[in-house]
Amino acid sequence: MKKFLLGMVLATAFLATSCGDDDSTPQPVEGAITGPITTDTNFAYGNYTLSGIVKINSGVTVTFEAGSTITCDKTTGDNALVVLKGGKLIINGTASSPVVFTEASKVPGSWGGIIMYGDAPINAAGGVATATSEDGNNQTYGGTNATHNGGQLSYVRVEYAGAKLADGTKENNAFTFYSVGSGTVLDHLVAYKGADDGFEFFGGTVSATNLVSYGNYDDAFDWQDGWQGQNNSNWYAYQISKANFGMEIEASSNNNTYFPVITNISLIRAAGTTPEVAGDVQVDAIQFKKEGNGNFSNIIVDGYGSYTEGTTVYEGAALKIQDAATNTDQVNTGRIKINNIKISNTSHEILPASSSFSVSMPSGSWSTSTTATGASLSNGNWTTVDGVQLIN
Numbered sequence: 001m002k003k004f005l006l007g008m009v010l011a012t013a014f015l016a017t018s019c020g021d022d023d024s025t026p027q028p029v030e031g032a033i034t035g036p037i038t039t040d041t042n043f044a045y046g047n048y049t050l051s052g053i054v055k056i057n058s059g060v061t062v063t064f065e066a067g068s069t070i071t072c073d074k075t076t077g078d079n080a081l082v083v084l085k086g087g088k089l090i091i092n093g094t095a096s097s098p099v100v101f102t103e104a105s106k107v108p109g110s111w112g113g114i115i116m117y118g119d120a121p122i123n124a125a126g127g128v129a130t131a132t133s134e135d136g137n138n139q140t141y142g143g144t145n146a147t148h149n150g151g152q153l154s155y156v157r158v159e160y161a162g163a164k165l166a167d168g169t170k171e172n173n174a175f176t177f178y179s180v181g182s183g184t185v186l187d188h189l190v191a192y193k194g195a196d197d198g199f200e201f202f203g204g205t206v207s208a209t210n211l212v213s214y215g216n217y218d219d220a221f222d223w224q225d226g227w228q229g230q231n232n233s234n235w236y237a238y239q240i241s242k243a244n245f246g247m248e249i250e251a252s253s254n255n256n257t258y259f260p261v262i263t264n265i266s267l268i269r270a271a272g273t274t275p276e277v278a279g280d281v282q283v284d285a286i287q288f289k290k291e292g293n294g295n296f297s298n299i300i301v302d303g304y305g306s307y308t309e310g311t312t313v314y315e316g317a318a319l320k321i322q323d324a325a326t327n328t329d330q331v332n333t334g335r336i337k338i339n340n341i342k343i344s345n346t347s348h349e350i351l352p353a354s355s356s357f358s359v360s361m362p363s364g365s366w367s368t369s370t371t372a373t374g375a376s377l378s379n380g381n382w383t384t385v386d387g388v389q390l391i392n
Contacts, residue, residue, distance in 0.1 A: 026044075026045055028045055028046040028047050028067070028068075029044050029045070029046035029047075030046055030047050030048070031043070031046060031048050031049075032048065032049050032050075032051065033048050033049065033050045033051070033054055033070065034050075034051050034052055034054060035052060035053065035054030035055045035056075035082075036054070036055045036056075036057050037054065037055070037056050037057060037060055037062055038057050038060060039060060040060055040061045040062070041060075041061075041062050041063070042062075042063045042065070043062070043063065043064045043065065043068060044065050044068075045065045045066065045067045045068055045097075046068055046069075047068070047069050047071070048068065048069070048070045048071070049070075049071055049072075049073070050070050050071065050072050050079055050081060050101075051072070051073075051076055051079065052076075052077065052078070052079060053078055053079065053080045053082060053112065053136075053137070053165060053166075054079075054080070054081050054082065055082045055083075055084055055087075055137075056081075056082065056083045056084060056087035056088070056089060057084055057086075057087055058084055058085060058086030058087055059086055059087070060087050060088070061087070061088040061089075061090060061151070062087075062088070062089055062090070063090040063091075063092065064090070064091045064092065064093075064099050065092055065099075066092050066093050066094045066097040066098075066099065066155070067093075067094075067097035067098075067099070068099050068100075069099075069100045069102065070099070070100070070101045070102070071101075071102050071103065071104055072101075072102070072103045072104070072110070072111040073103070073104045073105075074103060074104070074105060074107070074110040074111060074163070075104075075105075078111075078112065078136070078163065078165045078166060079103075079111040079112060079163075080111060080112025080113060080114075080115055080163075080165055080172065081101065081112075081113075081114050081115070082112075082115045082116075082117075082137060083114075083115070083116040083117065083150055083151065084117055084139065085117045085118055085119055085139070085140075085141070087150070087151075088149065088150060088151035089114075089116065089150065089151040089152075089153065090151045090152050091151075091152065091153045091154060091155075091156045092152075092154060093154055093155030093156055093188070093382065094154075094155050094382075095155060095188070095378075095380040095381065095382050096380060096381050096382075097155075097381065098155040098156060098157050098188075098190075098381055098382040099155065099156050099157070100156075100157045100159065101113070101114065101156070101157070101158045101159065102157075102158075102159040102160060103159065103160040103161075105160070106159070106160055107160060108160050108161075108162055108193045108194055108195040108215075108216075108217060109160070109161070109162040109163050109171065109194070109195030109196075109217075110160045110161070110162075110163060111160065111161055111163050112135070112136075112161060112163050112165045112172040113158050113161030113162070113172050113173055113174045113175060113176060113191075113194065114153070114156075114158055114174070114175050114176070115135060115137065115172060115176045115178070116150045116151075116176070116177050116178065116180050116184070117133070117139050117141050117150075117178045117179065117180075118141070118143075118145070118148035118150050118177075118178065118179045118180040118181050118184070118204060118206075119141070119142065119143030119144070119145045119148050119179060119181070120142075120143065120145055120146050120147075120148045120179045120180060120181035120182070120203065120204040120205045120206070121142065121143065121144060121146060121179070121203065121204070121205065121226070122141065122142035122179045122202065122203025122204065122225045122226055123203060123225060123226030123251065123252065123254045123256060124142065124202075124203065124225045124226075124252050125225075125252040125253060125254075127254050128142075129142050129143070129144075130142035130143070131202075131225065133178055133202075134168060134170050135165055135168045135170070135172050135176065136164060136165030136166035136167055136168030136172075137165065137166070137168075139178065141178035141179040141202065141203070142179045142203060142225075143179065145181055146181055146182060146205045147181050147182050147183045147205075148179070148180060148181025148182075148183055148184065148204075148205075149181060149183030149184055150180050150181070150183075150184040150206075151184060151185075152184070152185040152187075153175075153184075153185065153186050153187070153189060154185065154187050154188055155187075155188045155189075155382045156188075156189050156190070157189070157190035157192060157382060157383075157385075158174040158175060158189075158190070158191055158192065158194070159174075159192040159193060159194075159385070160192070160193055160194065161173060161174040161191075161194040161195070161196070162174070162194040162195025162196040162216075162217065162218075163195070170196070171195055171196035171218075172196060173191070173194060173196045173197040173198065173199065173200045173216075173222075174191030174192070174194040174197075174198050174199065174213075174216065175189060175191055175198070175199045175200070176200050176202070177199075177200070177201045177202065177204060177206060178202045178203070178204070179202060179203045179204040179225075180201070180204040180205075180206040181204060181205050181206055182205040182206055182207065182229070182230075184206045186206060186207070186208035186209070186211075187208070187209045187210055188209075188210040188382060189208070189210070189211050189212070190211075190212040190214065190382060190383060190390065191211075191212070191213045191214070191216055191220075192212075192214050192215060192216075192385055192390070193214065193215040193216065194216045194217065195216075195217045195218075196216070196217065196218045197213075197216060197218045197219045197220070197221070197222040197248075198211075198213030198214075198216040198219070198220045198221060198237070199211060199213060199220075199221050199222070200221075200222040200223060201222075201223035201224075201225075201227035201229070202223070202224060202225045202227070203224075203225035203226045203227050204225075204227055204228075204229070205227075205228055205229060205230075206229050207229035207230060207231035207232045208229065208232055208235075209231070209232065209233050209234055210233075210234045210377060211234070211235045211236065212236045212237075212238075212377065212383055212390055212391065213235075213236070213237040213238075214237075214238050214240075214390045215238065215239070215240045215241065215243075216239070216243065217241075217242055217243060217244075217276045218243070218244050218276055219243075219244050219245045219246070219247065219248040219282075220237030220239060220243070220245075220246050220247065220267065221235060221237065221246070221247045221248075222245075222247070222248045222249075223248075223249060223250070223260070223292075224250045224251065224252050224290070224292075225251075225252050226251055226252065226254065226256060226258070227260055228258045228259065228260050229260045229261075230260065230261050231261070232260060232261060232262040232263070233262065233263045233264045234264045234375045234376055234377055235262060235264070235265045235266070235375055236265075236266045236374070236375040236377055236391060237266065237267045237268065238268050238270065238390065238391075238392060239267075239268065239269045239270060239273050239303075240270040240273055241270075241272075241273060241274075242273060242274050242275065242276050243269065243273050243275075243276065244275060244276050244282035244283075245282050245284055245285070245286070245287045245320075246267035246269070246284070246285040246286060246301070246304070247265075247267065247285070247286045247287070248282075248287050248289075249286070249287065249288045249289070249292035249293070249294055250288070250289045250290035250291070250292040251290060251291040251292045251293065252290060252291075253290045253291055253325075254291055255291050255325075255329045256291060256293070256335075257335065259293040259294045259295055259335055259336075260294050260295070261294070261295045261296075262294065262295070262296050262297075263296070263297050263298055264297075264298045264373070264374060264375050264376060265296060265298070265299045265300070265374060265375060266299075266300040266374035266375040267285045267286070267299070267300065267301050267302070267304075268300070268302045268303055268392070269283075269285075269302070269303035269304050269316075270303060271303065273303075274307065275307065275309075278309065283304060283307045283314055283316040284304055284316050284317045284318070284319070284320035284351070285301040285304045285316070285317070285318045285319070285346065286301075286318065286319050286320070286338070287320040287321075287322055288319075288320070288321055288322065288326050288330065288331075288336055289321075289322030289323055289326055289353075290322075290323070290325075290326065291325060291326055291329055291330060292326060292330065293326075293330040293335040293336050294336060294337070295337040296337065296338050296339070296341075297337075297338075297339045297340050298340045298372050298373060298374065299338065299340065299341040299342065299372055299374060300341075300342050300372055300373070300374030300375075301318045301341060301342070301343045301344070301346055302343075302344045302345050302346065303344075303345045303346065304316035304317065304318065304345075304346040304347070305345055305346055305347050306347050315347035315348055315351075316346055316347050316348070317346065317347065317348040317349065317350060317351035318338075318341060318343045318346050318348070318349050318350065319338055319349065319350045319351070319359075319366075320350075320351050320352075320353060321350075321351075321352050321353065321357075321359045322353045323353065323354075324354070324356060324357045327352065327357050327359055331359060331360075331361065331362075331365075332360075332362065333362075334362045334364065334365050336361075336365060337364070337365045337366075338361075338365070338366050338367075339364075339365075339366065339367045340367060340369045340371075340372045341366075341367070341368055341369060341372060342368070342369050342370060342371070342372035342374070343368060349368070350366070377391050378391070379391050
């Protein structure tokens with residue numbers, strides 16, 4: 001039955017792009033996407049319904065053409081698009097014709113987003129080189145293939161993700177990358193109003209450019225398990241309504257000497273934004289914990305001020321060091337570098353999470369600026385939702 005449905009989708013795509021009043025302006029096709037996908041498949045420009053946890057099998061390449069919209073419906077059960085290790089996802093959106101993955105109810109936390117697995121190196125809790133995903137798919141990730149290629153995602157927007165799948169122990173993000181390698185291209189991606197993180201990396205070596213995280217409930221950007229992408233730039237976060245850290249950074253409690261490199265970052269928290277969960281106050285722009293580290297430059301931080309819960313006032317910081325081990329092993333050794341950072345409407349520059357230790361950034365590891373520019377991105381159809389432009 002699945003082969004018959006896929007055949008109908010492809011046949012419809014051929015007719016829609018071959019017949020019509022103007023062959024140069026193809027009409028969108030309509031079709032259903034179910035899984036697993038076991039053969040190379042091209043989804044022509046169109047409007048599709050994605051049903052279930054659709055898995056792209058190893059050895060299979062799936063392509064979506066520019067301008068397509070893929071819609072899930074949470075009332076049908078768990079939904080997600082999953083690229084298994086060895087599979088490839090090619091999404092060829094453009095600034096004027098992005099590929100949009102959304103959910104019918106427009107409620108954050110309604111589906112699982114895009115999840116990709118690879119076999120690039122990781123350093124998970126306990127120092128192990130492989131681990132099992134906590135997303136409900138129970139996939140093994142991690143390996144030795146630093147140049148793993150999971151495909152190309154260009155001008156893609158994922159909306160209203162953040163659901164738990166099956167028996168998963170945590171919510172999924174808009175984009176989740178498990179041990180994805182440097183051969184994968186991630187460029188001009190938007191994570192919009194999800195119930196967990198906008199983007200999360202579990203180890204791997206992949207880099208990402210031109211990212212927008214808008215209105216996600218947890219962290220705008222998050223990573224662990226020794227992620228070490230080296231060519232990241234133009235990361236923009238706008239946190240509204242409720243949200244936690246702008247960036248939450250950890251290395252799964254493994255002392256390490258590698259670190260990711262990111263240039264041109266904007267972290268903006270709108271006035272009135274509250275923590276995701278009452279009693280769990282996370283209101284800082286950049287937090288390092290569990291031996292996390294990184295080299296960041298040309299940064300804008302705005303809006304991480306005070307938050308009052310009950311009678312307690314919590315004051316946000318541009319940089320929060322969560323634990324003494326991270327301070328000793330990463331801060332003091334110069335493995336955390338935050339340079340050319342412009343800070344406004346934020347209570348503190350640097351704070352320790354506890355009075356049991358103090359943070360003193362080594363020479364060359366911290367510098368503020370009045371001229372930092374942050375992310376450099378332009379609005380277009382790829383960053384416009386319901387008439388609202390996401391980049392301020």
